[in-house]
Amino acid sequence: MVSKSADKFDRFLINQFTSFLELIGIANFRGFRKEDFEGLDLIGKISTEDYLDLKRIMHRKIEKFMIQLYKKVSTELTFKHTFWRVAKVNGKNPWIWSAIYFYDDNPDMHVNHYPNINFNFLPGGIDLSLNAETQNSIRFLLRKISQDSASFDKAVAKLSDFKLNPYYKLQYLPQDNFIWLLIDGYPQKIEQKSIETLKSDLDTIKQNWQKVKHTLLYRMETKDLRKDSNNFYTDNEILFARNKNPNPNYGIRINKLYSSWCIEQQKDIVRFISQEIQRLRPLLKYLFNDAK
Numbered sequence: 001m002v003s004k005s006a007d008k009f010d011r012f013l014i015n016q017f018t019s020f021l022e023l024i025g026i027a028n029f030r031g032f033r034k035e036d037f038e039g040l041d042l043i044g045k046i047s048t049e050d051y052l053d054l055k056r057i058m059h060r061k062i063e064k065f066m067i068q069l070y071k072k073v074s075t076e077l078t079f080k081h082t083f084w085r086v087a088k089v090n091g092k093n094p095w096i097w098s099a100i101y102f103y104d105d106n107p108d109m110h111v112n113h114y115p116n117i118n119f120n121f122l123p124g125g126i127d128l129s130l131n132a133e134t135q136n137s138i139r140f141l142l143r144k145i146s147q148d149s150a151s152f153d154k155a156v157a158k159l160s161d162f163k164l165n166p167y168y169k170l171q172y173l174p175q176d177n178f179i180w181l182l183i184d185g186y187p188q189k190i191e192q193k194s195i196e197t198l199k200s201d202l203d204t205i206k207q208n209w210q211k212v213k214h215t216l217l218y219r220m221e222t223k224d225l226r227k228d229s230n231n232f233y234t235d236n237e238i239l240f241a242r243n244k245n246p247n248p249n250y251g252i253r254i255n256k257l258y259s260s261w262c263i264e265q266q267k268d269i270v271r272f273i274s275q276e277i278q279r280l281r282p283l284l285k286y287l288f289n290d291a292k
Contacts, residue, residue, distance in 0.1 A: 029270075055096060181216075
């Protein structure tokens with residue numbers, strides 16, 4: 001702890017030096033600062049190399065955070081086997097994500113076969129979600145939450161500050177390169193009524209997909225739609241999107257955003273986020289009870 005007797009400049013130097021020791025692995029993780037998140041918003045405003053350096057620093061902090069968080073919550077997430085990872089650093093978008101995954105003893109099972117606990121580190125803070133973004137995980141999620149409406153509503157009873165956010169996605173390059181667009185009318189409160197509406201809305205997107213896709217391609221061509229890096233889509237990316245997406249892809253998140261100010265105020269951010277994950281436990285228990 002920095003002595004109160006130190007003057008303002010001394011405290012600044014000590015804090016900077018302690019942050020440096022933390023980042024190179026000598027000092028322990030001490031939490032996130034508002035500036036850590038604001039740095040992510042500098043994409044396209046500084047050189048790519050400088051931006052990647054900023055993201056690498058944030059990436060090291062996130063790794064330290066995840067090590068401590070996983071140690072706290074893994075003993076409570078016993079529904080399935082679990083592991084965690086942090087995404088690689090890139091200059092394509094203004095965020096870094098990490099996730100805790102659930103899996104079975106099946107080496108052929110995709111890492112996203114089940115919904116995961118996802119952390120999106122954004123310019124505005126941390127977005128915590130139960131995240132389904134593959135066909136298998138979405139089918140699993142919709143099937144489980146439709147089985148028993150009373151049990152589902154009970155499982156989400158204390159999640160009134162979490163929201164249901166469904167997206168439709170258009171792939172414009174191989175691997176994980178998608179445009180995510182929130183479906184009209186969302187976010188909504190998490191309850192059985194919203195789930196029934198959601199299934200209808202997903203069917204509507206599917207039935208009208210060629211029209212929806214046509215409009216998205218037009219927006220890409222006319223530069224009305226930009227990438228998260230603020231760059232426009234290239235001719236090759238538009239051609240790929242035109243040929244690659246015969247049917248819609250979806251993503252469903254049950255999430256809550258914690259502002260960078262809120263995160264900075266927490267004396268023990270690991271403890272705080274672990275408590276928030278505990279709030280998701282009844283829903284996770286309901287989903288993974290006899291899950292196949």
